[in-house]
Every structure is written in structure tokens, then in C-alpha cells.
Amino acid sequence: MTARARRRVAVLAVLAGVVVLVRTTLVVPVRIESVSMLPTLAAEDVVLTTRTPPRVTDLDRGDLVVFRSPEDGRRTIKRVVGVPLDVVVILDGLLHVNGRPVVEPYADASLLPGYYSRTVTVPDEHVFVLGDNRGNSVDSRDYGPVGVDDLTGRVLLRVWPPGTRTPPDGPDRDGPG
Template identity: 30%
Template sequence: MAAKEKTGNAFVETIKTVVYALLIAGIFRTLFFQPFWIPSGSMKETLLIGDFLFVNKMAYGYSYASCPSVMVPQIGIEIDAKDICGVFDGDNNRLFGGDPERGDVVVFRHPVSGRDYIKRLIGLPGDKIQVKDGVLNINGEPVGLQDAGLFEEAMAPQGPQALRPRCENGPVGVGGNCVKSRQIETLPNGVEHVILNIGDQQSDHTGVYSVPEGNYFFMGDNRDNSADSRLAQQAGGVGFVPYENLIGRADRIVFSSAGSSMLYFWTWRSNRFFKAVR
């Protein structure tokens, strides 16, 4: 009997250790830092497909969106943040709330789908935002723009979804050089960042968006390849994002892989490890 009891006790201790580890990991992810893998090219060149970063959840305080969502539909796991913390949804407030700043790169919860998105904060509550002939205007004034050469990348499948980049230099065959115009954009508060251009399209000519109180306006740095606040939520865009939907600020890239799997070490981008997000 002693051997069986010892085996049983060891099994119970193992289960307890696993449960404690999961609880600690859940608390850490909820309160401090959430891992985020960049799945698309909407934030190039600031963020590339395959960049892995931790989102600072302390930057803006906490809301229902701070609770982690676990979405693995392949094995039937779909636990939404609202399933855990939905009781705190609806008041558009935050605990220990802090105000985001224009130019922050923010992970937020999509107001309709609930999926996590990452974009740059462009419009604050009360702002009037418009894009005229491809130039961002904030409260009636165009932002500063400076030509900064070209952004070049190989035409090849990128990331686990094997996405192919869009190019300004027309259709490019596999292995060819995909080019986009590159500019430095300066926001009214002095934040500078790179934006990319692919061509003239509808999102380069918009009406005026008046950002409601308690909401924010986001855009991708890869301006012609981003579903963001310029497009209404019902049309597949982001629209205005409520304060309570903010998850955290992206501060630093921890790891980056150009391949379809992070295990393919020969595709790692070592020059992006621990790179600050600007």
C-alpha cells in the first residue's frame, strides 16, 4: 500500500504544480504582459510578419479586454475575454486607467469580432481626421511628410498564412523585388514613424471622421494594406475603438522569424531581436 500511496501522492503533486503554473501564467498575462505574434503586413515596416512581442498591459490600466482570450478553433477551444470578464464590459472605463498618446502602437480588441488587432493611434477623442490625396490631416492640418527612399522585400509567401506582399511596382513574380514608397510621417506631438505607399486607392481620399469622446482612431503604417478606422466595423474595418477595448502598448520586439514556423532557425531575423517599437 505504501508504494501505491506514494505514486498517488506524486500524481496529485504533479497536477497541483501544473495548475499553479497555469494560474501564475494567467495572472502574469492578465496583469503585466501579453504575447502577440504579428500575422499580417498592415504595420510594415514598423512591424513585420513573424515579429513576436510582449504587449505592456500596465500602460493604460485594466478593463474587461485585459482578460486573455484563448482561440484555438482547430481543437475546439474558443474562450473569449467576455466569457471571463464580461461583467466589467459596457461602462467604457478602466481600473488604474492611463491615457494613450498619439503615435502609440496599440493592441486592442476589435469592437465587433473581438479579435486582437495592432495599429498606430492616430486620432484622440474630439479630433477630426481626414486623408486627402494620401496625406493624413488632423484637425484640418496636414501632418509632416518627408520622402525616405524605398522599402524593398522579396516577393515570396510570408508567415504561417503564406501571405504575399502587395507592391507599388506592379505585379511581381515569385523571387522578384517588391517595392513600396517610404516616407517619414511626423504627428502633431512630434512622434515620427515610417509609412509605406502602394498606390492611389479609395482609402487615400476620405471624408472627415469626428472621433467621439471615449474613443480612438487607428491606422496601419502600411497605409494601403490596412483594414483600420478608415473603414466602418460593419464593412470589415475597425471604425472607432472604445477606451475599454485597449489591451496594451507594444514597446519592444522580442523575437522575429521570416519563415512559416518559428522553429525554422535559418529564417530568424536576429537584427530585430529586442528592437524597440517606434
């Protein structure tokens, strides 16, 4: 084997080692299984998520989180719309947090005309999560706020397919104060 071929093999081995190290310690690819996050994420999209669970103090409204569904234990991705002590309600299909309507360009309010949800105050160490596809999502409206101990990661970015859909953090990441 020539010196040039040995260098190529060495470079490939190092790159493979880096990929394995990153995947086993930092991030994990996740394939989206449902349409509950449309238009942001579609079924069969692949996202990279953190391998470590986020602390509730590190989460912002608009973050996409990974957790085990309280309904069936499956890995689930939803958008954080309420953090501890937020008061959350949906009125006429429009999300309100702490008494103020939230602009959500990633969610279609017309899918839930006249929809009203109960008012929820998010407990300490919990987050209130919703799917962007509000008409086709099982989320905190159904099973209540998700405990921070149930969170398994945070979505970092969509890696497949490349495209122009709204990025995971959405354009109005911070929402109301």
C-alpha cells in the same frame, strides 16, 4: 547535490518565478499575424504588450495599441493617429489631424495615391487607429474609431526578431498639437 548546484537551482527557480509573475501580471507576448503594420512590425514578429488596458488620457498619437477588432473579434494591433476630439482625414494619401499634415516616416503615402477618406471627429473615450501599411490594413477607415473599452493593451517593444526596423512608437510620436 553540492552547495553550488543548490544555489544554481535556487537562482533558476527565482528567475522562473519572476518570469511567470511578470507574464501573468504585467506583460504578454503577442505574435504579429498580418502585414498591416509593415514596415514597423512584420508577420511573425513578437511584441510585448501591457496586460492592462490603457486609459484614453494616457494615449498619445503614435502609440501602438492592442484591441479586439470590431470586424471579427480577433486581437489587433494598430497605431493611434487620433485621440478624442481630433479631426482626422486622409487627403491624397497623407494623414491630416486637426487641419495639419502629419509626418509619418513609418507609413508610405504613395501606396494610396489620390486616396481620400471621410473627415472624422474622434468621439470622447475613443481613438482613431490606422495600420502603417495603409494599402493593406483594415482599420478605423473601415470600422470607425475604437472605444477605449475595447482596448486590451499597449505595445511596449518588439522582442523578436531583433533588428533595425522603426521602433513601435515611431520617430514622430506626438504628431500635430
